[in-house]
Amino acid sequence: MSVTRSCRRVSVGIIGSGFAGIAAAIALTRAGFGDDLVILEKADDIGGVWRDNTYPGATCDIPSVLYCFSFAPNPAWRSRYAARADIHAYLKQTAVAYGIDRRIRLGTEATAAEFDPVDGRWRICCGGSEARGEVVEVDVLIAAVGQLSRPVVPVLPGAETFGGGSFHSARWDHGCGLAGKRVAVIGTGASAAQFIPKIQPIAEHLTIFQRSAPYVLPKLDRRYRGSAPRRLLSLTHAASRIGYAALFELLTLGLITDAGIPIKAMTKMAEHHLRRQVADPTLRAALTPDYRMGCKRVLLSDDYYPAVASSNVRLVTEPITEIIPGGIRAADGVTHPVDVIIYGTGFAATEFLAPLNITGLGGLRLAAAWAVGAGGHLGMTVPGFPSMFMMYGPNTNLGAGSIVSMIEPQARYIAQAVRLLGTTGAAYLDIRPEAAGRFEDEMRRRLALSTWTRCRNWYRDPAGRVATNWPGTVAEYARRTRTLSPGDYHLAAPAVTGNRTAEETVPVRRRI
Numbered sequence: 001m002s003v004t005r006s007c008r009r010v011s012v013g014i015i016g017s018g019f020a021g022i023a024a025a026i027a028l029t030r031a032g033f034g035d036d037l038v039i040l041e042k043a044d045d046i047g048g049v050w051r052d053n054t055y056p057g058a059t060c061d062i063p064s065v066l067y068c069f070s071f072a073p074n075p076a077w078r079s080r081y082a083a084r085a086d087i088h089a090y091l092k093q094t095a096v097a098y099g100i101d102r103r104i105r106l107g108t109e110a111t112a113a114e115f116d117p118v119d120g121r122w123r124i125c126c127g128g129s130e131a132r133g134e135v136v137e138v139d140v141l142i143a144a145v146g147q148l149s150r151p152v153v154p155v156l157p158g159a160e161t162f163g164g165g166s167f168h169s170a171r172w173d174h175g176c177g178l179a180g181k182r183v184a185v186i187g188t189g190a191s192a193a194q195f196i197p198k199i200q201p202i203a204e205h206l207t208i209f210q211r212s213a214p215y216v217l218p219k220l221d222r223r224y225r226g227s228a229p230r231r232l233l234s235l236t237h238a239a240s241r242i243g244y245a246a247l248f249e250l251l252t253l254g255l256i257t258d259a260g261i262p263i264k265a266m267t268k269m270a271e272h273h274l275r276r277q278v279a280d281p282t283l284r285a286a287l288t289p290d291y292r293m294g295c296k297r298v299l300l301s302d303d304y305y306p307a308v309a310s311s312n313v314r315l316v317t318e319p320i321t322e323i324i325p326g327g328i329r330a331a332d333g334v335t336h337p338v339d340v341i342i343y344g345t346g347f348a349a350t351e352f353l354a355p356l357n358i359t360g361l362g363g364l365r366l367a368a369a370w371a372v373g374a375g376g377h378l379g380m381t382v383p384g385f386p387s388m389f390m391m392y393g394p395n396t397n398l399g400a401g402s403i404v405s406m407i408e409p410q411a412r413y414i415a416q417a418v419r420l421l422g423t424t425g426a427a428y429l430d431i432r433p434e435a436a437g438r439f440e441d442e443m444r445r446r447l448a449l450s451t452w453t454r455c456r457n458w459y460r461d462p463a464g465r466v467a468t469n470w471p472g473t474v475a476e477y478a479r480r481t482r483t484l485s486p487g488d489y490h491l492a493a494p495a496v497t498g499n500r501t502a503e504e505t506v507p508v509r510r511r512i
Contacts (some may be wrong), residue, residue, distance in 0.1 A: 001187070005167070012037040013124055013138035016111045018048020020391030020407050021144035022091060023069065025409035031419055036101065042109030042128050046095060050088040050146055055172040055191060056198035061219075061300045065240040066248075066402040069094065069395035073386070075237045081300075106130065112143055112357040115351045115386060122388065139428070140418055143353050144391040147468055150348040150355075152496030154186070157322040163325075166341040169195060176340060180204050184338040188338055190299055196301040197373045199342075205491030206313045207336045209320055210297070212456075219300040239499065248401035249473045255288045255294045255399040255451045256471045263451070267293040274309045277305035279478055284319050288443065291455040294399060300504045335355045349468050350374065350461040352394055360385035361430070373465050375443065377436040377488065378481055380410055386492070387421065388430035389414045395443050395478070397459070397468040400454065409481040417483040426491040435488040445473035 012028055014021045017039050029039050047052050057103045059069045064077035067087065072094050107130035114123050122141040126134045151168040159166075165176040169191045185192055185201040188210045200206050213363045254263035270293065278284045287308065289296075308315055318330035327337040348354065349352055359368040364384045378383040379396035380389045386466045391414075396406050421429060447466040461467040470477055 005267060008425050010422045011034055011112075011138045012135055012140045012142060012418060013122065014039045014144055015124075016048060016146065016149075017041040017046035017104055017146035018050070018144065018146055018149075018392075019091065019404055020410070021048070021142075022046070022095055022100055023143050023404075023411040024144055024391055024414060025406045026069075026071075026094075026102060027415040028418060028488050029098060029100065029350040031415040033415075033418055033422075034103070037103055039100070039137070040108045040110050040124065040136065041104055041105040041106050041356070044106050044129075045092075046101075046104060046106075047088045047091050049170075050084055050091060052149075053084060053170050053172075053191070054174070055169045056196045057194040057488055058191075059221075060084075061190065061195060062402045063240070063244050065237055065346045067242050067404060070241075070406060070408060072097070072238050073241075076302075077224065078180075079221060079223045079252045081219065083226055091098075097432040108134075110356060112359070113388075114359040115361060115388070115428075117361055117386075117428075117492075119492065120387070135198055136224050139421065140414075141386060141388045142391065142394075142414060143356065143358075143388070144163060145356070146355060146392045147352070148347045150351065151343075152345050152348050154345055155345050156320055162323050162341060163327050164339045164341065166343070168343045168345070170347070178203050178340060181339040182337055183207070183340045183342065184209065184336065185342045185344055187211070187344035187346065189344055189346055190297055191346075193299045193304045195342075195344070197301070197307040200307040202311060203312065206310075206464065207316060207328070207338060208308060208313065209316050209330075210286070211319070212291070213287050214296060214299045215267070215289050215293050216299045216301055217266065217272060218306055220272050222472045245401070245405070245474070248398075249475060250292075251400040252398070252473050255447065257449060263293050266298070269363045270298075274305060278309050280309065283309060284314060286315055287467070292331060292451055294451040295455040296457045297399075342409075349397075349458050351493045352390070352467075358385065360388070373461055373463060375436070375440040377431045377439045379470070380413065381417075381431045381436075383431050383433040383436050386430040387417075389417065393415050394467050395447075396470050398474070399469055401474055406470065406477060408473060409478045413481040413484055417489075419488060420484065420489075420491075424491055425494065428492050429489040430492070431489055443471065482505075493502065 010033060021039055025037060025039055043051060060082050063080055064082040067082060068074045070091060074090050092214060107128045108126050109128035110124050111127045112125040116123060121137050124136045151170040153168055165229055167173040178199050179202045181203055182205045184207045185196060186209045201266060240412050251262050273285060276286060276288060316330055317334045319332050320328055322329050327335050329335045361384045369382060369384060374394040376394055379393040391407060391410050450471055452466045452469055459466050459468045
């Protein structure tokens, strides 16, 4: 494929090397900017959440055929729902195949970024094992840190006095043995539903603290064995993608309109699944959700309910009042003795880009710009923060479907923005406040009609606003991001000093 170079070399810095960061790098490479980009990764390996979440049973809850890039299909998945290790391996293989691995700087953590309007560049302050105190300068900044990268551990009275082991599921302590131990799991979300069935058989006793019961649907996972199924999968890969994508689009319509036959059918399916797997009526009542299907994340599992119903498991629905050196005390006054506490309490999904300290035009801090809630045009760019883009930012999460299908359009859109900078020679581009304002007003209006406003969930920020989710279909988002509209942006002319541009006169500490 021939690539036409831009008339200006535009350098790009990407923070994060998960699906989003890899997708952005590939799109930019295809657009001719591969020689002028760097990916900053704080860890010693790439992969994002699929590197970090090593808990037992970690798998994708989206069919494997959808959980890969459309331009890099993987017909060799080993199961219908890919395991963590297989997804991590796929990401690494894809990075190598497209030459992205050569652009990644491991052990380099971006701690702050400040925009200099004089030369139109971002200065990224770095820390980590390989770049402490270093400053990397780029023309375009892409934050690809995602929504599910910062684990949340609740502040519970007495937690510091606990005498046993404790850790968050996203930072699994493999050195903490669970065999023969009394284990407490706080939380019953997506991660907990995967690791509880794996640790239940080895723990002496398992106490599960549930704040609200999740809806659980049958997963119907299967392993692909031998060569014939893989060859068949290769032949039907495209058709399977289309079929699953259509199903998720249909389910999405039920979520964003707060009404729909698909959601009612899923509710009946979840109720039947619960009745079939849990015989005890008291336990079944405790596991029955008291909110509308889809308001919280729907889980897929064939073994969660049987694990919870096991004789060595106790489900506690009373709130936790305190943690003591040898256990956990609930609101009913009962003390549950435990040796290990595992927090399956999710992530700071609405604290986008934190703790990265970002400063835009006029010294404006991103935290201040988002004081009343995070937002941005198409979930990607914020007024006052020129030439800065987000991947998997505000209002781009899905209630149903593969987030990879949202990441790819974002990567293509950002590549258009970088190309626009190159072809126009502009110092920077900044989304116009009126364009961003129209989009955010639309988001608030449409999200108010969605199922996600009907209960407390991780999609909503402290003010109650749904900050994470996209209130439309994947097809709509792809259409709206297909072509960047230059009129939505302010293109700044290069600053000039005498007969030379600011680019020639401003000293640079380190350039990529």
